[in-house]
Amino acid sequence: MKKQPDLLPLTPPVFHILLALADEERHGYGIMQDVARQTNDALQLGPGTLYGCLKRMLAAGLVEESDERPDLEPIGEQHDERRRYYRMTALGRSTVRAEAGRLAGAVSAAKAKLGLAGGKS
Amino acid sequence: MKDSNAIRAMCRLYAAMLYAYPREFRLQYGVEMEQFFHDRCRELARERAGSGAWFRFLRRNTTDWIVSTWRERRASRTSPGIRKLVQEWAVTLLMFLFVTTSMVQAYVVPTGSMENNILVGDHMLVDKVGFENGGNNWASYMLPHREVKRGDIIAFRYPEDVRQTYVKRVIGVPGDQIRLEDKQLIRNGQKLDEPYVRHSSPGLDDYRDNFPTAPEFYTTGRGRDMFAGHVHDGEVIVPPDMYFVLGDNRDNSEDSRYWGFVPNNYLVGKPLLIYWSFDAPTNDYVDWNFRHIEDVALHFFSKTRWDRTLRVPSSQAAQ
Numbered sequence: 001m002k003k004q005p006d007l008l009p010l011t012p013p014v015f016h017i018l019l020a021l022a023d024e025e026r027h028g029y030g031i032m033q034d035v036a037r038q039t040n041d042a043l044q045l046g047p048g049t050l051y052g053c054l055k056r057m058l059a060a061g062l063v064e065e066s067d068e069r070p071d072l073e074p075i076g077e078q079h080d081e082r083r084r085y086y087r088m089t090a091l092g093r094s095t096v097r098a099e100a101g102r103l104a105g106a107v108s109a110a111k112a113k114l115g116l117a118g119g120k121s
Numbered sequence: 122m123k124d125s126n127a128i129r130a131m132c133r134l135y136a137a138m139l140y141a142y143p144r145e146f147r148l149q150y151g152v153e154m155e156q157f158f159h160d161r162c163r164e165l166a167r168e169r170a171g172s173g174a175w176f177r178f179l180r181r182n183t184t185d186w187i188v189s190t191w192r193e194r195r196a197s198r199t200s201p202g203i204r205k206l207v208q209e210w211a212v213t214l215l216m217f218l219f220v221t222t223s224m225v226q227a228y229v230v231p232t233g234s235m236e237n238n239i240l241v242g243d244h245m246l247v248d249k250v251g252f253e254n255g256g257n258n259w260a261s262y263m264l265p266h267r268e269v270k271r272g273d274i275i276a277f278r279y280p281e282d283v284r285q286t287y288v289k290r291v292i293g294v295p296g297d298q299i300r301l302e303d304k305q306l307i308r309n310g311q312k313l314d315e316p317y318v319r320h321s322s323p324g325l326d327d328y329r330d331n332f333p334t335a336p337e338f339y340t341t342g343r344g345r346d347m348f349a350g351h352v353h354d355g356e357v358i359v360p361p362d363m364y365f366v367l368g369d370n371r372d373n374s375e376d377s378r379y380w381g382f383v384p385n386n387y388l389v390g391k392p393l394l395i396y397w398s399f400d401a402p403t404n405d406y407v408d409w410n411f412r413h414i415e416d417v418a419l420h421f422f423s424k425t426r427w428d429r430t431l432r433v434p435s436s437q438a439a440q
Contacts, residue, residue, distance in 0.1 A: 028153050029160040046185025047154040048142075052193055055146065084153060 007060060010099045013053050016043055018062065018088060018096040025066045027083035028054070054086060062092035128162045135182075141190040143197035158182070224250055226389065227396075228276060228286055231406035234368030234375065235288055237319055238274070239434055240426070242406065244397040247276045247286075249390040269294065269364060269388065271308075274434050276389040277366075281341050281380050286389055289376055290317070293365030298356040301332040301378075304371065322372045332378045333357050343381035351382075362386075398429035 010018070013035075020026060020034035032045045045053075057063045066085035088096075135158045139151045165178060197205070230243045239245075252269050269275060269291055279285040292306065293299045299308050304320060306313045328337050333355065336348045351358050359365045363382035368374025377383070401424065405413040416424070 028157050032157070032161075044181060046182050046189070047157040048185045048189025048193075050157070051146075051150040051154055052189050055150065083156065 007062075007095050008099055008102055010095070011053075012043060013045060013049055014057060014062075015096065015099055017045075017050070017053055017057065018092055018099075021063060021086060021088040022093070022096065025085040025087045027085050029083075031086065057092070060091075061089055062095055063087065064089050125166065128159075128166060131162060131179075132159050138186055141186070142193050145197065146193045224248070225393065226276075228288075228389075228392075229406050230288060231403055232375075233403070234370050234373065235274070235290070236370040238317055238369050239288060239392070239395075240398060240400075240429070241403055242399045242401050242426075243395045243429065244399070245395045245434070246393045247390040248393040251391045251393075252388060269385070271297075274392055275364070275366070275383075276392055277364075277383050278387040278389060279380075280343055280383060280387060283387070288392060289366035289368050289374075289383075291364050292367045292377075293357070293359040295359050295361045295363060297359045297365065299359070299365055300356045301330055304330045306367075317369050318371050319369060320372050321370060326372075329372065329378065339379060341380040344379050347377075347381040364388075392434040395429050395432045395434065398426040398432075400424045400426055 016035040016038055017031055019038060020031045026034060028047070028050055032050060036044050054063065058065070063086050066087045068082050068084045132155065136151075136155050139147050139154060142151070161178065161182075165174060168174075170178075226247045226249055228245055228247050230239050230241060230245065233241050252267065252273075252275070271291055271294055273291045274288060275291055276286055276288045279287045293308065297308055298310070299306070301307070303325060306315060306318075325331075328334055333348060333352045336345050340348070347357065351360055357365060359382065362385045364385065365377045366383055367376045367378070399417065399421075401413060401416060404410075405416070
């Protein structure tokens with residue numbers, strides 16, 4: 001399975017969640033923090049949106065649940081809290097790549113058009 | 122680091138808010154979402170975030186909650202089928218039906234017979250369970266209630282045409298002896314001071330103001346029965362299980378003087394609350410017409426009597 005074209009375009013939350021999971025497994029709160037970093041705080045996922053997306057991404061096979069384990073970098077000083085981690089699947093990786101390619105195409109098309117328009121003004 | 126009371130309270134509130142999500146979603150992700158929320162609160166506390174940041178966080182979180190509950194509910198509806206939907210709505214519908222049929226009833230006042238206490242166009246809720254026998258249904262026996270007293274304003278079915286609901290004030294309860302002497306009400310031999318009464322015409326009408334005299338041509342069948350059976354020595358004597366009612370707009374009110382007593386099982390209830398008062402003529406409330414709809418649409422803001430909104434019609438006993 002290379003990619004599923006019918007998953008594209010991805011919604012911004014789904015796209016950024018996949019990007020957050022591209023380098024490592026993360027738990028829900030870690031995903032939110034990474035998405036905020038990626039977007040300079042423009043996209044701050046709330047719990048409802050985040051877990052709603054994760055539910056659909058799990059169903060589509062873009063991510064999978066990893067194990068539940070104590071947090072590596074604890075928030076606050078509670079080390080004993082266990083969190084569920086999420087990991088990207090191969091399908092997820094190819095999908096996010098396809099989406100990034102699609103967005104790159106859209107951006108270059110926009111640049112070409114707006115470059116001309118910019119020259120006029 | 123210990124959590125502050127405020128954070129603990131917010132987390133508990135959020136945990137309660139999670140019940141808005143569909144059950145399966147809540148069971149699967151609820152714990153993680155609580156954890157997420159808790160983490161966010163702790164991080165803000167650690168950053169010593171100002172009230173602006175907390176406010177933004179709470180606002181964003183509330184929006185997230187509204188949007189995602191709606192989305193998850195819609196998503197879960199399509200999968201487990203129409204049954205859930207029916208279940209959810211059935212409860213709502215049953216409660217609605219129960220409340221509207223047995224506890225309150227909406228009612229519009231068509232005539233000015235109770236002016237100035239109740240005006241034409243007052244839309245009110247009638248409490249059907251507050252009185253014994255009110256609304257004549259089981260709920261009025263189950264729930265706390267009291268007997269109708271003199272001075273109470275009541276809503277009841279008009280005895281001559283039970284499709285119509287009237288609102289008047291109770292003047293006589295069973296056993297009371299009532300007469301009018303030049304507009305002055307005399308009950309059981311005592312002159313009553315009635316602060317709620319308005320007299321709109323200075324002239325005297327023998328039938329209206331020196332009641333009871335003798336039936337006139339406009340006295341209805343039940344009114345004639347009253348004259349025939351319950352007038353003794355120039356006084357009306359209220360029979361058992363009946364009420365004698367009069368309008369506050371005493372000179373311009375068709376009431377027990379003209380159509381007799383109200384049987385107590387015709388009682389609908391007690392006017393509870395005026396929820397909307399719209400200034401329009403009697404005709405518009407008696408015969409529903411298109412002009413009235415247009416009138417409401419065009420003059421909703423100017424012709425609504427805002428000062429009457431949410432007023433409680435006062436029941437006051439005469440002294």
